[in-house]
Amino acid sequence: MEFVNPEGLRLDGRRPTELRQIRAELGAVAKADGSAVFEMGNTKVIAAVYGPREIQNRSQQISDQALVRFEYSMANFSTGDRMRRPKGDSRRSTEISLVLRQTMEACIMTHLMPRSQIDIFVQVLQADGGTRSACINAASLALADAGIPMRDLVTSCSAGYLNSTPLLDLNYVEDSAGGADVTVGIFPKLDKVTLLQMDAKLPLDIFENVMQLATEGCKAIATELREILLENTKQLEYRRGG
Template sequence: MAGLELLSEQGFRLDGRRAGELRQLRARMGVFAQADGSAYLEQGNTKALAVVYGPHELRGSRGKAPHAQALVNCQYSMATFSTAERKRRPHGDRASAEMSLHLKQTFEAALLTRLFPRSQIDIYVQILQADGGNYCAAVNAATLALLDAGIPMRDYVCACSAGFLEDTALADLNYVEEAAGGPQLALALLPQAQHIALLELNARLHQDHLPRVLDAATQACRHLHALLDRVVREHLRDAAALLGK
């Protein structure tokens, strides 16, 4: 590899992580007062802000609404200043629309939507700084926001990406590793039941390697679950102490 060595001989990546190591995760729940639920999350340099409204009465056209369950409405967007190159993204950006659809699929699998017929749950996620793993940060932030809003779900949804390089599976890719063009897998997992909410693979990967990459992603999701759980419990403990329960 010319110039950039993504994985050194000693097994370190560009930012000094080991192959299976996650980036630092920092998160906070309840950042906005007006929304039903909100969360801010940093995974390394990727920063995401998620806001949840609902469940509330259906707004807009009722034609496409599912009959006996809640409509999950997701909107993913990237701030103009989130990437290295400043880019104005008016609504209807193709990549964002696809990401919104992915988020919708992911959360329809996790939310107990049947409890809320005739209503709607809005999830808005914005990426404030993009440094790889945008989908994963969006899912993790949205999970925290949904928990903050008290909306019933089967389990946490933890998402993590994984790649494959020089016969090694790498977890939680950053931007440089993503841009290198190797295979990239995004996994959204319900960790306690081990259900897959969404699995996406970009670029070609040999079938024999898939289990290893999947394992790396699964392991990373489990770690993420532990980290998110810690954030949630800390938040709960504070709130419960304040309310005197």
């Protein structure tokens, strides 16, 4: 199958190094302390943050930092597949929740909120590739919306290698084609990698190219997220008569 045509365009009309369109809305869950809907192309994710609040289970209390809990799930209608979910799906959700919790915990200044807990819930509403990255970006926005102190926004993007071509921000068709896929999460201002996942081996020189492409994608997403947050702040000030 041809993933990049002779004119240099992918199946969805993008260039190999082009991100899908990004859209986001803050404050989507009224009762949450912070929330966001985030879309990358046809992948759509909602995130809600509760906290910092009093810890529910005293045995889990940490004297010098906040407890961060993360719950990832996929809506049954998210893939458009009418068949039942495969067995082991809950185990996969648990594994993804753990990876995403570690990623978000690294950006939260937990030492400023000892003996408290912060709960992050993320649900995939529509899946078309890049769901983990979309979850991280949605959670970042929701944490910012909740006013949780962070070292930096954490942003994420994937890149892959198909038919000898590095591709940025894979959609589902590209992601499921069997090529290598690298998901990266970074602190953009600090220029620090917080997440690196690969599902296939790559020669070192190709890996470096794909990794660099994903990192550039993360930085481009960071710019867009900051603009979204700035615009949201302006709207809040306007509503308050500022």
